[in-house]
Structure formats: C-alpha cells, structure tokens
Amino acid sequence: MPQPPKNPNLTIGDLAARTGLAVSAIRHYEQKGILAPLRNAGGHRRYARADIRRLSFAMIAQRLGFSLAEIAGHVAGLPAHRAPSREDWARISAGFQASIQARIASLTQLSDQLDGCIGCGCLSLDKCALWNTEDAAARKGPGPRYLMGDHSETSGS
Template sequence: MAVSEGLPIGALAGRTGLAVSAIRYYEAQGLLKPWRNAGGQRRYQRADIRRLSFIMIAQQFGLSLPDIREVLASLPNNRTPTPKDWARIGAALRGHLDARIDTLLRLRDNLDGCIGCGCLSLPKCKLYNRDDIAQSKGTGPRYLLGDRPDV
C-alpha cells in the first residue's frame, strides 16, 4: 500500500491496539478526520497513529474527550503534537494533574472512614462533605451527581 493511499481502519486498529469501533467513536467525537478513497472506504494519515496514542495518554491523565478535542483543535492543520507542542500542552495540564493527584491522596488518606458509606452526604464524611455542606445543594450524593464542592 502506498503511503499516499492512507491507512485503512483495520491497519490503524492493528497499529494502535484500539478496536475499530473505538476509532470510529473517536472520529464521531471529532478527534480524527479521515477521508474516503474512491471506493468510499475510510483512510487515515500515518500521523493518526500518533494522534490516537496522544488520545490514549491524555485519557490516562484524566482528560475528558471534550478536553482532548480542545487540545487537538489548538494544533494547526489537524496535526499531531510536536515536542514543542507537547511541552506547551504539558505545562497547561500540570495544574489538572496536580489537582487529580491531591484528590487521590485525600481519597487514600481518608478511605478507611468512608468505606461502606456510599452516600457521601453524611456529616462525618471527611472526603467531600465536611460539616455536611452538600445538604444545601439538595438530596442524594450531590458530588457524585455533578455538583462541585465550594472550596
């Protein structure tokens, strides 16, 4: 296969370890932009291997697909990040990663007092609901439902 023909989706899946359905999902989410050959089949750039690798790494960092889409949209011509881009992106993500690490450390340090609770709205909860402040936001596990703690 000539490079100019692009990669079929099966080859891209084989190179990245992703299922074809995952690649199609990422495409539907606007993270990949294949083209169609004369026969109507999807074709991908070789750079999409790196792009998909970036997506998988960013997800491991805890970024959502909309966040990843925003990062990738900041790159010109739909290309993958260069080392210079990655340094800029990494600097921007550092705060996100530090906050995630802090949350995980708090979870680890307070886990024994929370096992079995499940509701995260009891007055004794040390993780998310000190002094039962969540009750002012409504009933149920407010922070699990998407409310943010007032910090």
C-alpha cells in the same frame, strides 16, 4: 536511518492493527473529534501516521480517567492534516499537565480524607458528628462537600 513509508496514509484497518483498537472504536474517536481523517477519491477514510499518536494519547488519557470530550478539547489545538511538531505537542501538553496536576491534588485529598468526614451528609462516622454536626455541609450544596474543596467551619481546615 529508517526510511519513511511509501504511503504515509493508513487505512482504518492499518490504524486498528497498529493501535490495537477496534475499527468501531476508531470511528467513535473520529465522531468525538479526536481524529479528522481525509477521504480518498472513493470516499474511504485515510489516516495520517500522526493519528497513531493521537489515538495512543487518547487511550492513555482515558486510562487516567479523562473523558473523550476532555481529550478532544486538548487535541483540538493540534494540526488536523499534518504531523504535530514538538512545539505543537508542548503547547497542548501544558493544558493537559494542568489537568493532571489538578487530578493528582484531588486524589491526594481523597486519599488523605477518605477515612474521615468527607461532608456527604451520611453522619455515619463518629468523626462526622464533630466535623459535620447536623449535616452542616449541606448548606454548601449537594455532594461530598469537603472532598469538593469546601471546608468545615469547625475543623479549621
């Protein structure tokens, strides 16, 4: 069984070396509320080993397109100064999984409809003349209305 480290607290340099992030990036994550380091008597930041997981989670979530504000919102439910338990991670993962499923649904819709009318108002495709005659989608608001979940009156979808 592996022995726990003698000093469970990490310096910002230790954390940077372990995660592959620049020190400036770690400070940025801290400013966004993803990390909450303790300060030692000299005022230096000290991070828990559990912060490696927080940063790893944030790095992956960013690759999936989540903003730092969204990520901070998800990790806000984790304990600040102790390692999260399985139950802690399960609790926040439920909300994150719902966000991922919503993105999957949006990406699937984009994949399925991108070659047809998306309700953007360009009227450049022959199919748009049928689905979005005279830019009828504009009545529903700005943007690609059909990709945003609105339906064409004539498409029946």
